[in-house]
Amino acid sequence: MTRLWLFLSLLAVGLCSTAQYRLKDIVTGSGSLQGTLELINGTCGPYAGQMPDVATLRLRVECLPTGPHIRIDDPARRRYEVANISVLNEAPLSTCTLYDLTYTEEPFTLTLTRPGTSHLLWKSLPGLVFEDQYIEWTTILGSPETAIYGLGERVGPLRLDMNHTYTIFTRDNGGTPPDVNLNGAHPVWMDLQADGQAHGGMMLNSNGMDVVLTPGDASHVPVVPATMQWRLTGGIVDLYLYPGPSPHDVVRQHTRIVGLPVLMPLWGLGWHQCRWGYKSLDEVKAVVEGYRSANIPLEVQWTDIDYMDAHKDFTFDPAQFPQAAFAAFVEELHTRGQKWVPIIDPAIKAEASHEPFMDGVRGNLFVQDQATGLPLVGAVWPGNTTFPDFSNPATHAYWTKWMRAFHEMAAWDGIWIDMNEPDSFTDVPVGTFLELSGGARPDQPLAEPELPMPRDPPPYLPGGRPLAEHSISPRAVQLAGWHYDLHSLYGHHEAVATNAALAVRTAPRPTLPPRAAQTAPHLGLTRPPPPLLSSTAPLRLPLGLRNVNSSGRYTMHWLGDNYSTFVSMKYSIQGIINFQQYGMPFGRRDHNEIGKISQEPYVFGEPYTAIMRRHINLRYSLISFYYTLLVDSHRTGTPLFNALAWVFPHDPLTHDIDTQFMVGTAILASPALEQGATTVSAYLPADTRWYDFYTGVEAPATGRVTLAAPLETLPLHLAGGHVVPLQEPAMTVAATVAQPVRLLVALDSARHAQGTLYMDDGVSADSVQQAAYTEVLLTAENETLAATIVHHGFPAACERMLRNVTVLGLHPPADMPRDATIVEVSPASATYQYDSANGILTIGLGAGLSLCQEAHISWHFTHTAPAQGFPWWIIVIAVVVCVVGVLLLWLVYRAKTHKRRQPGGYSSVPQVEPTPGSDAPAPSAV
Numbered sequence: 001m002t003r004l005w006l007f008l009s010l011l012a013v014g015l016c017s018t019a020q021y022r023l024k025d026i027v028t029g030s031g032s033l034q035g036t037l038e039l040i041n042g043t044c045g046p047y048a049g050q051m052p053d054v055a056t057l058r059l060r061v062e063c064l065p066t067g068p069h070i071r072i073d074d075p076a077r078r079r080y081e082v083a084n085i086s087v088l089n090e091a092p093l094s095t096c097t098l099y100d101l102t103y104t105e106e107p108f109t110l111t112l113t114r115p116g117t118s119h120l121l122w123k124s125l126p127g128l129v130f131e132d133q134y135i136e137w138t139t140i141l142g143s144p145e146t147a148i149y150g151l152g153e154r155v156g157p158l159r160l161d162m163n164h165t166y167t168i169f170t171r172d173n174g175g176t177p178p179d180v181n182l183n184g185a186h187p188v189w190m191d192l193q194a195d196g197q198a199h200g201g202m203m204l205n206s207n208g209m210d211v212v213l214t215p216g217d218a219s220h221v222p223v224v225p226a227t228m229q230w231r232l233t234g235g236i237v238d239l240y241l242y243p244g245p246s247p248h249d250v251v252r253q254h255t256r257i258v259g260l261p262v263l264m265p266l267w268g269l270g271w272h273q274c275r276w277g278y279k280s281l282d283e284v285k286a287v288v289e290g291y292r293s294a295n296i297p298l299e300v301q302w303t304d305i306d307y308m309d310a311h312k313d314f315t316f317d318p319a320q321f322p323q324a325a326f327a328a329f330v331e332e333l334h335t336r337g338q339k340w341v342p343i344i345d346p347a348i349k350a351e352a353s354h355e356p357f358m359d360g361v362r363g364n365l366f367v368q369d370q371a372t373g374l375p376l377v378g379a380v381w382p383g384n385t386t387f388p389d390f391s392n393p394a395t396h397a398y399w400t401k402w403m404r405a406f407h408e409m410a411a412w413d414g415i416w417i418d419m420n421e422p423d424s425f426t427d428v429p430v431g432t433f434l435e436l437s438g439g440a441r442p443d444q445p446l447a448e449p450e451l452p453m454p455r456d457p458p459p460y461l462p463g464g465r466p467l468a469e470h471s472i473s474p475r476a477v478q479l480a481g482w483h484y485d486l487h488s489l490y491g492h493h494e495a496v497a498t499n500a501a502l503a504v505r506t507a508p509r510p511t512l513p514p515r516a517a518q519t520a521p522h523l524g525l526t527r528p529p530p531p532l533l534s535s536t537a538p539l540r541l542p543l544g545l546r547n548v549n550s551s552g553r554y555t556m557h558w559l560g561d562n563y564s565t566f567v568s569m570k571y572s573i574q575g576i577i578n579f580q581q582y583g584m585p586f587g588r589r590d591h592n593e594i595g596k597i598s599q600e601p602y603v604f605g606e607p608y609t610a611i612m613r614r615h616i617n618l619r620y621s622l623i624s625f626y627y628t629l630l631v632d633s634h635r636t637g638t639p640l641f642n643a644l645a646w647v648f649p650h651d652p653l654t655h656d657i658d659t660q661f662m663v664g665t666a667i668l669a670s671p672a673l674e675q676g677a678t679t680v681s682a683y684l685p686a687d688t689r690w691y692d693f694y695t696g697v698e699a700p701a702t703g704r705v706t707l708a709a710p711l712e713t714l715p716l717h718l719a720g721g722h723v724v725p726l727q728e729p730a731m732t733v734a735a736t737v738a739q740p741v742r743l744l745v746a747l748d749s750a751r752h753a754q755g756t757l758y759m760d761d762g763v764s765a766d767s768v769q770q771a772a773y774t775e776v777l778l779t780a781e782n783e784t785l786a787a788t789i790v791h792h793g794f795p796a797a798c799e800r801m802l803r804n805v806t807v808l809g810l811h812p813p814a815d816m817p818r819d820a821t822i823v824e825v826s827p828a829s830a831t832y833q834y835d836s837a838n839g840i841l842t843i844g845l846g847a848g849l850s851l852c853q854e855a856h857i858s859w860h861f862t863h864t865a866p867a868q869g870f871p872w873w874i875i876v877i878a879v880v881v882c883v884v885g886v887l888l889l890w891l892v893y894r895a896k897t898h899k900r901r902q903p904g905g906y907s908s909v910p911q912v913e914p915t916p917g918s919d920a921p922a923p924s925a926v
């Protein structure tokens with residue numbers, strides 16, 4: 001009986017765990033498809049008992065310049081959707097050649113392939129569940145060996161484990177435990193196939209979700225495909241697919257949809273020092289001084305909540321961080337070209353005497369408690385707090401107002417926004433609001449959202465932890481809707497508001513104009529920036545081209561509260577690489593927790609401080625290289641940091657490497673990631689020449705190699721084919737970029753290399769748009785390094801000098817003997833040295849060549865023997881000797897014959913020149 005029941009229930013699950021739909025009213029176009037999905041087989045989704053499957057859905061597939069866009073929604077009933085969408089300034093494509101689209105009507109399935117191939121972009125299984133708070137749709141992955149990246153934020157292997165459920169829902173998880181959802185929400189993935197072809201996509205949905213990866217089985221007959229199942233707890237299916245075919249194409253297609261990364265200020269690339277637990281302004285000053293006396297660059301000093309008065313935003317602790325003294329300290333930093341970035345938490349202390357609180361109450365700008373209709377009270381660092389509702393545009397004006405007031409107290413340069421998962425130490429209001437506000441209340445509570453109040457807990461709970469845990473209630477009310485739908489957008493909305501507030505900064509230095517307001521920069525580092533923008537007006541979505549601006553347009557990201565451990569260092573590689581994919585190319589600093597031992601580089605003593613100084617200096621010496629990459633990322637979306645797999649996708653051995661990374665595509669770092677390690681096992685993809693970054697010597701072997709990695713050395717390689725600019729490190733990035741440039745020219749096997757050098761003032765927000773930059777293309781080809789001016793709009797570039805060139809991997813060309821060597825370098829004023837054993841040519845250009853002018857530097861090889869200047873004088877002497885010799889002989893002969901003739905007649909003995917090496921008898925001498 002039990003057995004029969006089991007069988008029946010299994011059968012029931014098999015038949016009816018996922019509802020099926022029939023596609024009808026089909027309208028097809030080139031790359032597009034519209035139709036109605038009608039539920040068949042009754043309502044049998046997993047939660048049908050609580051919330052019936054939607055009977056009729058609307059399907060639209062359209063073609064965007066980036067690839068297909070699939071949307072499934074309910075035409076009859078409003079649902080939440082992520083919606084602040086702007087139209088790209090591009091005409092829609094009349095035809096879409098990026099994919100082939102096929103479908104089945106009953107049951108409905110959809111298949112998108114790369115044209116003319118079987119490469120799957122999306123192939124849905126027959127089931128589709130579409131219920132109130134649960135959507136489930138499954139796609140088959142192209143092959144069981146496929147590598148999936150993304151679905152963040154989390155720490156764990158870069159290449160995702162295929163037997164795992166990935167939760168996406170912003171949560172502050174101290175210590176960043178592996179494999180669970182962390183601070184950011186990025187429902188974005190990349191699928192890299194074993195043949196090197198990549199595609200990817202984004203599920204534009206801000207609700208908590210699980211993405212279930214299930215491995216395939218290639219050995220099974222028939223082959224069991226790997227699958228990716230989306231389990232969304234609300235919203236709609238809004239799927240952007242990116243056909244690639246290279247990993248970089250996938251990232252660029254994504255940034256084209258969500259917006260290109262904001263251009264950070266140049267100073268953002270410098271060294272940043274932060275900690276929680278600086279006890280006084282004097283201690284902070286001592287840190288800045290500690291760096292200075294240790295001769296270590298410090299670009300930006302950050303301060304955590306310690307500086308605040310009782311942890312209240314927009315205040316200074318009068319005893320330990322008095323405001324006037326702090327303002328003077330910041331001015332002092334500025335005179336040295338340094339910056340200050342303070343933390344500002346979103347939560348506002350609920351206290352009648354705290355004016356930012358009362359201001360927010362009057363404006364009704366706080367997230368509201370559903371039950372009381374009053375601002376919701378949570379608990380963050382200052383104790384009882386309320387949460388600004390950043391989905392309300394009025395809150396942006398409020399935020400700017402207080403940021404301005406704060407800037408007048410001390411002239412901050414950027415803002416660190418934290419705790420915006422949003423984080424609350426309890427979801428239970430610990431006090432009654434009116435008690436805290438002294439009876440003050442908003443005039444008019446926010447209207448409850450039109451959408452029905454979500455069930456909490458929802459029938460399906462992503463990640464299995466209560467939604468409100470360490471956060472606020474999903475039933476809290478915001479202007480844009482239920483917190484349930486907006487939770488993972490809270491940090492993003494705060495980033496948008498904070499970015500706008502950056503406009504209040506006055507010119508930091510007379511010589512460095514501030515970046516302008518909205519595209520401005522900054523290290524408004526946010527913790528949880530999802531790639532999505534929310535809406536106060538759902539369902540106003542015209543089909544067509546869209547540009548959903550992501551957090552990367554407003555801010556950078558930091559990787560949560562990890563530890564100073566080797567494993568956290570290892571995971572930071574994966575974190576930084578993943579965020580490239582999400583359109584947030586940058587974000588890192590030295591941070592520390594309260595109560596832990598200090599970790600500023602100078603406290604360690606020798607040899608450690610020297611090692612750290614050397615590596616910070618190394619970073620500074622590459623600042624122009626980093627900045628050029630950062631600008632490229634801003635202009636095109638191309639990642640600044642790369643996984644080896646994204647640069648060498650056709651080499652499947654790279655696909656799961658996450659212990660090495662590339663800066664751009666030119667520099668490969670292979671750090672030792674285990675304590676005490678003195679060697680590191682690294683992978684150097686074949687078919688590329690690799691050079692030791694420090695010595696310029698070509699790596700003797702490619703493939704898996706063991707590199708020396710003593711504590712004092714970070715193993716770095718230069719990839720052939722790249723030109724990398726280097727400068728002497730100075731104490732700030734601004735001083736460094738003004739230094740003379742030395743180019744490292746790493747030749748590939750075709751004796752070719754290329755790179756660019758981008759220069760602007762480092763601070764204006766619109767340098768790119770205003771063309772106020774100078775860009776130099778550097779190409780080594782035909783034994784010549786050419787500097788070509790692509791654009792010249794930054795006058796100061798003319799004062800910057802190209803002073804040295806080092807060519808790596810330079811051996812005589814194939815049509816010359818191996819001992820051919822360099823005979824000439826032009827311009828003629830250049831000095832040079834050629835290390836023929838290692839193929840390294842170092843060229844000095846004297847005072848240097850201006851970097852706003854075209855330049856050519858060339859070198860010539862020639863054969864050693866004839867080339868060394870043929871010794872003509874030896875021939876001349878030989879000829880003279882011969883002539884004289886012959887003359888003498890002739891004279892002697894004449895004398896002899898004359899003698900013989902005289903007494904004894906003629907004797908003809910021929911005179912033979914001695915032939916060296918011949919056995920001929922020496923001629924009878926005279």
Ligand SMILES: *[C@@H]1O[C@H](CO)[C@@H](O)[C@H](O)[C@H]1NC(C)=O
Binds near residue numbers: 015040041
């Ligand atoms: C689903 O319904 C269709 C017709 O609407 C029927 O042909 C099919 O057998 C049903 N499938 C199941 C599993 O009940």
Ligand SMILES: *[C@@H]1O[C@H](CO)[C@@H](O)[C@H](O)[C@H]1NC(C)=O
Binds near residue numbers: 086519
């Ligand atoms: C997205 O960013 C672009 C470029 O900065 C801007 O023009 C556009 O208004 C933004 N869109 C939204 C919806 O904010």
Ligand SMILES: *[C@@H]1O[C@H](CO)[C@@H](O)[C@H](O)[C@H]1NC(C)=O
Binds near residue numbers: 163215
């Ligand atoms: C998948 O994961 C589950 C649970 O972690 C484990 O029991 C199972 O063996 C795994 N399957 C495979 C194929 O690795």
Ligand SMILES: *[C@@H]1O[C@H](CO)[C@@H](O)[C@H](O)[C@H]1NC(C)=O
Binds near residue numbers: 390392496535536
């Ligand atoms: C959405 O866009 C509108 C118009 O661009 C803007 O006024 C509003 O502030 C945006 N909402 C959010 C939450 O950013």
Ligand SMILES: *[C@@H]1O[C@H](CO)[C@@H](O)[C@H](O)[C@H]1NC(C)=O
Binds near residue numbers: 436
């Ligand atoms: C929060 O407010 C309540 C009510 O006024 C009060 O009892 C409680 O002590 C406050 N909590 C903190 C941490 O200040």
Ligand SMILES: *[C@@H]1O[C@H](CO)[C@@H](O)[C@H](O)[C@H]1NC(C)=O
Binds near residue numbers: 782
């Ligand atoms: C380099 O040499 C090749 C072959 O002679 C020629 O086709 C090419 O144009 C040359 N390139 C430059 C930049 O002179």
Ligand SMILES: *[C@@H]1O[C@H](CO)[C@@H](O)[C@H](O)[C@H]1NC(C)=O
Binds near residue numbers: 803
């Ligand atoms: C650069 O070239 C100059 C001469 O032009 C030389 O004095 C200097 O040592 C060179 N610097 C490097 C780093 O090679």
